[in-house]
Amino acid sequence: MRPSPLAPGGIARVDRAARVAVCGVFFTTGLAFATLVTRVPALQARFGLGEGELTAVLALVPVVAGVGSVLAGSASVRFGSRRVVRIAQPALVLAVAAAGAVPTLPGLYAAVAAVGLLLGAVDATMNTQAVAVERRYGTSLLTGFHAVWSAGAVLGSLWAAFTAAPGRGVGLAAAFGAAAAIGLAVSLAAGPFLHRDAPAERRGEAGGDAGSGAAASRPRIPWRPVLLVGSALAVVYIADSAVSSWSAVYIETGLGSAALAPLGYGAYQATTLLGRALGDHAVRRFGPAAVVRAGAGAAFAGLACATAAPAPWAAVAGFALTGLGASVVMPIGFSAAGRLDPEGSGTAVARVNVSNYVGFVLGAVLIGTIAEALDLRAAFAAPTVLLLGAVLLARSFDPPRPGAGPAGSAGPAAEPARG
The missing domain is CATH 1.20.1250.20 (MFS general substrate transporter like domains)
Structure with a gap:
């Protein structure tokens, strides 16, 4: 394989592009998360949820997200984190949009469960991508990526405050949909430039022996x-x-x-x-x-x-x-x-x-x-x-x-x- 062209400073252009792309993934995740959690009172009012029902809805997110994180870890070993996050993140922002549009309580439970599962998958894989880019640069970059997540969350919170203000005339579905559209555009644009990590099969081939593929699929x-x-x-x-x-x-x-x-x-x-x-x-x-x-x-x-x-x-x-x-x-x-x-x-x-x-x-x-x-x-x-x-x-x-x-x-x- 021919070496990647170098950008100023000695870092390959493909790695600089991956850094920007991972920033886009972090930004989109923060935006999507804040869009949902800052409008919980509106969802509670729409469906007439009591405190117990609201607690059940909110508890779905971290519980299911833990499952999503574990599943994403296994999928990343087999397919690579790049492929997993390119599927999971667009699905996440669409699930957030669905949470703002569903007309029934069972639909809300289904949408929130999907958000939790996909959020866990994206959290795991975007941090795997961030670690890979950090490794390529050879210096600390992780807190900067998380700062971009916080910036996305701040923007999502401001958008939620704007659309929730009386007299704006922006319904919940439209507010969630607009944020999801931005997130979807950023996520799809970032996807092709993410770090190309190798799935287990390719890592095994690089190892040079017939049994190394199986070993690579079970990292110690x-x-x-x-x-x-x-x-x-x-x-x-x-x-x-x-x-x-x-x-x-x-x-x-x-x-x-x-x-x-x-x-x-x-x-x-x-x-x-x-x-x-x-x-x-x-x-x-x-x-x-x-x-x-x-x-x-x-x-x-x-x-x-x-x-x-x-x-x-x-x-x-x-x-x-x-x-x-x-x-x-x-x-x-x-x-x-x-x-x-x-x-x-x-x-x-x-x-x-x-x-x-x-x-x-x-x-x-x-x-x-x-x-x-x-x-x-x-x-x-x-x-x-x-x-x-x-x-x-x-x-x-x-x-x-x-x-x-x-x-x-x-x-x-x-x-x-x-x-």
Whole structure:
């Protein structure tokens, strides 16, 4: 095969194109996710859902997404993550559009289940693609990709706020459909330029012996580091779930300020975007473990401030610091998972990605249970304490030492692509 032409800076043009394409996939996923979750009250009103029915609808997403992530990991091994994400993401945005258009409650359940399954598949494969591009560049890029996801989510939230305003005359189906059309266009445009990872059969052929294809279809991923990184991410996702689902309620009912209630989550998302925009530079300078340790420590301090807040503004500031710290832990976790899988099969990323949904479900159950038994201030104390676990597990995010095993040959420190 002839070497790829080099762009300025010594990186192959095909790799630069793949980086832009992966950004498009992250942007589309953030846009689609925010379009759905920010209009949940409208869906509740349309179908007259009670609290229990609404909880059942929302619980479908993380539970089914975990299944989608595992299935996508297996499919990526066989077919390559590029092929899987090119199918799953357009299907995801169409499922979101369907959720806004279905006229019946069974139809809503079916659409939301499809969204969950496809969201898990896209989450796993887009992070596999991001890890592959990061490996080609030989430097940290993951937090930047996640910053693009946050930018898409912010745009989706703004679009939802615009269309939900009284007098706009934009129905739910039209609002979801317009966002889906943008996402579909970006996804289809990005697809041909994604990183061309090799399916198991081709990896086996490259290995040179008859039995290597079967071996490649079952990549040996060490479970212990996967569990360590996944546990740290699950803890951070528990905190993320708490802030996303309960910060507004806490500020309004616990601290008595309806006016400042939306600002808690708004500040959290704003600093999440800021932290991810700066995170790659920090990783390159200080290393992943140091950044995770500092980020998890900042998230602990922020959530502790919000939990003990004497006034609403202090809670908003605490949630802002939580977002700044937690924002870098998640993408660095996917980068660490990629280093456990030198073949780039996507298996380790898919396994670690399950911690996203485990943390989300545990966070919702934990906060709701403690709040019902005591109050929301006590409920926020639980994920605050758990964040200390992420600080203690920060060392597991560092690259393995040379000679430490098969995972030591890949990762951001690998040789950049030269064509």
